[in-house]
Amino acid sequence: MDNAINFINAALFAGTPLLFGTLGELISEKAGCLNLGVEGMMWVGAFAGFFAALQTGSAMLSLLAAFGAAALCAAVYAFLTVTLRANQNVTGLTLTTFGVGLSLVLGSAMCQANGGAPNLPGSFRDKIAAFKIPIPGSGDDVVKLAVYPLTIFAIVLCISAAVFYKKTRHGLSVRASGENPAAADAAGVNVSAMKYASIILGGGICGIGGAFMSLVTANGAWMPAGIVNGFGWIAVALVIFVRWKPMLAILGAFVFGAFQSMRYYIPDSVISIPNAFYQMLPFVLTLIVLIVTSMRKSVHAGEPAAIGVNYYREER
């Protein structure tokens, strides 16, 4: 029982940044923009959030900085792919390379100026710490369900996104831009505006996911080796796994979070597997997910039909 709750805590903990990344990419892809820069934007968010936290000590400013910096990167991607109609794959990959590199460079500069890796003060960490909900009946040594405010925020964002796409006229316009931009355009939808808004908003949300990793996952210390580290790529695959549905993203992200943390909860006495195998698990699962989802191809798969394709009205 105790172990189970600890495992759930770990899954929520590891799944939260994934959920931000997945939702961010999902929002971008709904408008037909396949932004492969998730990893880069998460890195940028991780650094910007950490730096702002260090400088201001404000949780709100830290998250705004993470959102803003990643959104700025996404805006560059939007300008290149929507306005200049550059290839989406190449632009996204470039953004990843750029974002990872930039954050590492700035991070090491920060360490140098600080004379060693900086640590966030405990007062800051308290501001974003998990709510502890006691679970009745778990004995004297009460085990608590730990829920981070950011986890709740991510879930609320997913629910809002689901309502937006399903129930509102603007949601319809965004989906139409991702499904058939020519049809949306002919119907009077401002396709470029829909794409810009989706890319920038989605990018910013990815940035918050990155910030969660540098602020919470890394326990207040700047240690680039331990953060983002491939989570952005898992998020890209998760979007396919959850079939572009924000509500399913919640489930998907936490299942993957569980896989990520499994290694700590399977005692060696049950099965002894090298640590590296557990670290590999989420990526193996990603691979399997991609194979399985590619096998069922139909119009109901949920993939926006015009994903990855830039729209040019006067094309003949």
Place this chain on the structure above:
Amino acid sequence: MKTAIELQNITKRFGTVVANDNVNLNINFGEIVALLGENGSGKTTLMNILSGIYQPDGGAIFIRGEQAHIASPRDAQRLGIGMVHQHFKLVDVFTAYENIILGMPRVKGESPAECRARIENLREEYRLTLSLDKRVHDMSVSEKQTVEIIKLLYRGADVLVLDEPTAVLTPQEVGHLFAMLSRMKKSGRAVVIITHKLYEVLSISDRVAVLRRGQCVAEAVTAQTDSRELTNLMVGRPVELKIERPDTRKAPNVLALTGVSVKNSDGGNALKDVSFSLCGGEILGVAGVAGSGQKELCEVIAGLVPAETGAILYRGRNIIGNSPAEIIKKGISMSFIPEDRLGMGLVASMDLTHNMLLKSYRSGKLPLLAKAPAKALATELVDRLKISTPGVAAPVRQLSGGNVQKVLLGREISAQPQVLITAYPVRGLDIHSSFTIYALLNEQKKNGVAVLFVGEDLDVLLELSDRILVLCQGEVMGIVSAKDATKEQLGLLMTGGKEGA
């Protein structure tokens, strides 16, 4: 009659090609104007300018007497202009209702139920049949067209432009459409119908404007003109519009299909229990609403898709399971012209010679390509079929549609096939090029080749074919003798034998 639209000296260029050259046109409320012209004459470009898809390079547009700048489809909508494009602009996974309200702001104080009621009222006013909750990908072509029309009405369009609206409809559906357009006209709206079919112009329009090579060559009151005059205006010189149907000796049963079924990617039946036989020296036409299994029929014979059941007998031998290369070797040749014309059969960026090599590169003895014979063949085709090209070294992309199709058909015929499968060979061609293609097919027929001709235009099918096979949702509805069949009869078969909606 009040003037709705006035186009003055509209010019539009695509690179060096002038699509519209100083075109002037007036459209009045309460009338139906036909825009007549061959493919590539600039009709669609002109109307795309009016609906905000293209920006003109010169000229002015006046709407209700006031000069207007139409920068986007949204602007056009605001000005009351709506267009039903030839390739419908609908989101496949959306319902009819979602497509109709897409891009329109919610009316203040109107509940979704009231909005639906308003659409239902429009639908009833024009006596249209449509279920608002049906998804577009489950709809027939004519249902999709209905969605487009209601979409325009919902947007309050009083100038309606329809681009080739009858191209994909059965004759019965055309009747319904025309009746509806007349009701539009009576309600005071202006209607423009883009077409290259003369009988449509004569049966529905009040006035007609003829476009040729981007220029408006004539405007006339429909009642004061006739089909001969219009054809001459459209083509630019007198033409004889008679397709030959030579009598030939038939060699029975060159190719026979028995009980052939093919699955589509969704697991449904693309072809269901198809049986027919094809004789040498015969042209068997294939008619059907778009997407009735024509493509799969061609592909299963050519060995490109597997058959679930049945047999395809070529001179008595079953060829199911043979590779496409083996089937080509046996003398079965396919030329399929897809909607984008280049998708199957030719590589756009390669020149004529290399496109010839695509079919013959295996025949060389050396590991290197035998380019000389391919070049000779390309040169011969250019001469014989009068293909207009800068030379055999020019990429196919640079050729006009008609010439591309001549290259494709020419290559297939040069292999001296016993069976020639050709789908939509005149798609997008002008009248003259079409007749060259018909002559080529007839020549093959006279040589004893068995020709399977998948066509769109029922008039052509009736004139050219010996027999016509009608497909509906992958099933053979009947095989009729082209000499005795009527268009209405084919139309009924195309919609499954029942009265079409």
